[in-house]
Amino acid sequence: xxxxxxxxxxxxxxxxxxxxxxxxxxxxxxxxxxxxxxxxxxxxxxxxxxxxxxxxxxxxxxxxxxxxxxxxxxxxxxxxxxxxxxxxxxxxxxxxxxxxxxxxxxxxxxxxxxxxxxxxxxxxxxxxxxxxxxxxxxxxxxxxxxxxxxxxxxxxxxxxxxxxxxxxxxxxxxxxxxxxxxxxxxxxxxxxxxxxxxxxxxxxxxxxxxxxxxxxxxxxxxxxxxxxxxxxxxxxxxxxxxxxxxxxxxxxxxxxxxxx
Numbered sequence: 001x002x003x004x005x006x007x008x009x010x011x012x013x014x015x016x017x018x019x020x021x022x023x024x025x026x027x028x029x030x031x032x033x034x035x036x037x038x039x040x041x042x043x044x045x046x047x048x049x050x051x052x053x054x055x056x057x058x059x060x061x062x063x064x065x066x067x068x069x070x071x072x073x074x075x076x077x078x079x080x081x082x083x084x085x086x087x088x089x090x091x092x093x094x095x096x097x098x099x100x101x102x103x104x105x106x107x108x109x110x111x112x113x114x115x116x117x118x119x120x121x122x123x124x125x126x127x128x129x130x131x132x133x134x135x136x137x138x139x140x141x142x143x144x145x146x147x148x149x150x151x152x153x154x155x156x157x158x159x160x161x162x163x164x165x166x167x168x169x170x171x172x173x174x175x176x177x178x179x180x181x182x183x184x185x186x187x188x189x190x191x192x193x194x195x196x197x198x199x200x201x202x203x204x205x206x207x208x209x210x211x212x213x214x215x216x217x218x219x220x221x222x223x224x225x226x227x228x229x230x231x232x233x234x235x236x237x238x239x240x241x242x243x244x245x246x247x248x249x250x251x252x253x254x255x256x257x258x259x260x
């Protein structure tokens with residue numbers, strides 16, 4: 001009897017996932033998520049490769065992060081990619097069981113700018129570029145709210161490109177993002193006069209945000225967890241990451257940003 005029940009459950013899982021289309025989205029944040037059909041970002045590649053083994057189609061779209069949260073809230077998206085723990089909690093999503101990358105609050109300036117980040121008070125004298133709907137931790141988020149006159153909030157499909165362009169034109173003095181994304185963009189564009197200028201806090205993990213209304217959420221979590229482990233142990237993940245010029249993340253647990 002027990003065997004019959006287990007077999008029935010397995011058949012239901014296969015029936016409920018095979019041939020289904022998984023709708024995923026996030027903003028252009030290379031190398032995590034890229035607006036490029038041939039190289040859509042390593043997070044997108046991981047999901048597509050893992051889900052293909054279970055005959056699940058993946059429909060991926062680049063959109064502003066704020067819009068992605070609205071879409072998942074209205075049950076038109078299944079997953080939002082490369083999210084912080086704060087994003088997950090604020091938008092009532094379910095975090096993936098695995099970490100799919102890391103990030104930090106990194107600052108970038110033009111090469112002739114002597115600014116090097118040591119504390120948040122320094123930013124009172126700067127014109128700072130950030131990105132709409134991003135979370136930078138309690139201290140930087142508070143600074144951004146309290147000093148709107150000094151902040152440019154980029155939005156749209158390519159917000160990092162917008163901020164870097166404004167930095168190059170002298171309309172911003174500092175851009176806040178994470179090294180992986182900025183250095184990837186600078187390399188792709190051949191920009192050599194933008195430099196790293198320091199980090200606030202510590203490196204923290206990124207997750208996949210699942211729509212909590214998914215009926216097959218436990219199955220998808222299992223597919224992603226086991227699939228990522230397989231990619232890692234067979235060196236497929238290493239090769240994938242090398243294609244984007246980055247190495248494997250080491251974080252396993254959430255990290256709280258330090259005070260300034």
